[in-house]
Amino acid sequence: MGLYSFANDIYTFVAEPLMALLPEGSQMIATEVASPFLAPFKLTLVVAVFIAIPFVLHQAWAFIAPGLYDNEKALAIPILVSSIALFYGGAAFAYYVVFPLLFEFFTQTGPENVAVMTDINQYLNFVLKLFFAFGVAFEIPIATFLLIQSGATTVESLSKKRPYIILGCFVVGMLLTPPDVISQSLLAIPMYLLYEVGLLFGRLVRKRKEEKEAAEEQEADL
Template structure:
């Protein structure tokens, strides 16, 4: 004869079992992501100095002939390329990491949510990469040309390799995140948290917010602040455009069902 507490204990064990299974799966996904990052890092480490040279090219192209970067710390010649290689490994592994995250959460989503989530994930990765590419090919040449030509004539520009790396990584991250604005705007409209009309009326505040964010995420100069703020606002308008398209499709679908 079973005791009254036996059934409660059985129900508790049944509840804990799925949780443990989810935690085990999550650990497995995290381990796979870390392993991929480590493998990419090991494959790239032999080219660590070449990667640093590539990242430093926008600045070196603006320096006078014969100029070079310097290392003010003993370990900087090793640590700066090492750090850059690790960041590049994470950067390249983002699609796989997001795939692991998607494989973990997808079973709990409805079919319509899956159909929407996949394009959002793909476009988010593409926009982040586009933001980093925009920073390297557009922002860096303009920024470094301004910095190297505005100093006094008798001052030689010799940038520390570690300080330069921190500077460009901050800009890479800032522009990568800024290019996610269309996705954020689209999701706000799609979820019903706001409307296209409401966001359109707040344009003056959005413009001000873009410049404030640009001021916080970039070095303290007007050039880099503007180079981040202006694309952020344009991308905001892109998000509004997609929001309008989705609203029209929804209205057309509702009219067809009526």
């Protein structure tokens, strides 16, 4: 709750991508009596959870770590750190890249006689949904790598399914973003590129594993 004293500043920061593009004379509005209090308060709760993600994941790691082998622990720590970094990276990508493009499109395509005056609560719900969508989407390399590493699938099998993956990325983009081509593409294209990153890491790890096994076989023969 210590963040509440900064609630208005935090909301102003989150609203900046839209506020910077509003036509002259336009502003955000509150259509409900309690919205000026509840919207920033809700945002501080979400930000608190957002900041606490490393701690929550560390606690989850502390719970499962005793049951893991040493080689599994060595792999799990980089995965944990990269998962956190990718989630934050997805949220940052949404704020600094997607929001400016998206809001510029929305504010400039409306009729000239329509004033753009977005409700602060509706705006918050909209951006939180996109923050979550991009944060989760950026976890795709981890998910792809774990599927390959666990033996649930192979790099070759996933490579053959690229057309379906591309289609799936755009379907997910359609479901998680507003109904416009720009926002759907801004989510779908990074999702597919991150999928390819996961395949790349899967290939590298498999190559290292094969080289290690070959070296062990040579030592055994000697």
